[in-house]
Structure formats: C-alpha cells, structure tokens
Amino acid sequence: EAERHDINKMTVTELNAYKWRRAACFWQSITVTWQWSIAFVFWGFCAAEFLPPVNWFWRLGLIAAHTYPFILVMIEFYLCDSQIRLRDFWSTWVLVVLYGFVNYYYTMIGQEPAYPFLLWKQPVADVLHITMVAAFGTAMMLVTAWG
Numbered sequence: 001e002a003e004r005h006d007i008n009k010m011t012v013t014e015l016n017a018y019k020w021r022r023a024a025c026f027w028q029s030i031t032v033t034w035q036w037s038i039a040f041v042f043w044g045f046c047a048a049e050f051l052p053p054v055n056w057f058w059r060l061g062l063i064a065a066h067t068y069p070f071i072l073v074m075i076e077f078y079l080c081d082s083q084i085r086l087r088d089f090w091s092t093w094v095l096v097v098l099y100g101f102v103n104y105y106y107t108m109i110g111q112e113p114a115y116p117f118l119l120w121k122q123p124v125a126d127v128l129h130i131t132m133v134a135a136f137g138t139a140m141m142l143v144t145a146w147g
Helices: 003-010 012-050 056-079 086-109 123-146
Strands: none
Touching: 012 056, 012 086, 012 123, 086 123
C-alpha cells in the first residue's frame, strides 16, 4: 500500500523511470538465473558428455564464449541498483516449462536432438534434470541477490 501511495505522488518522469526499472529487474532476474544454469551446470556437467574430442583451444573458446556473458551479467547486476523480487521468480519457471516443451518437440519431431544428452527416452528423468537445473539457477539467484 505504501508503494502505491508513492506511485501516486510521482511525476511522469519518475513514474516512467520506475516502470522501466521494474521491467529491467524482472528481466535481469531471468538472465542471472539462466546464466548460472548455463555457465555452471551445462559447462560443468553436461558439455563433457557430447563435446567431441577437440583441441584445447577450441574447447577453451567455447567455455569462454559461454562464461563471458555470465561475467558481464554479474558485473551489470552488481553495478546497477537492481532489486531481486521473489514475485518475479515465476517467470523463470514459465520459461523452463516452455524450454522443456520446445526441446521435447524439437527432439521428437526433428531428425537430431537439440542436445545429445537430452534425448527424451526417459521423460520423467529428463523433466527431473531440467527442474534440477532450474532449481539450481533459482537458488544461485537468491545467493546472488543476498551477496
């Protein structure tokens, strides 16, 4: 209620800035959560299963290409005046469900799976794995917001 009262006293410029900040924090919550999942879960545990044996330079380049956005997102997160709001966490979970459906559809209809380690031969296990990755990202988002 206090927040609503403050909104009523804002100028148009302040209100526009407030709306943009809310949108930025919303999308930043999603970005940080997914970057934690991609940078650590995917490259830490999954990539080794399907990456072909290649030279170290190529492998290092792939890791750097996926770690660099994580570093930039974290720098932006800590330099900006971001607020992580628990009410925005639902969006990450909606995207996880959409990702699961799209990945399942692409793998079953397409001739090749999106990821060689996610073949949907055991759907319950695959859903559990996707859920665990999302839970890790969410937990790390909370740690990020707290730190």
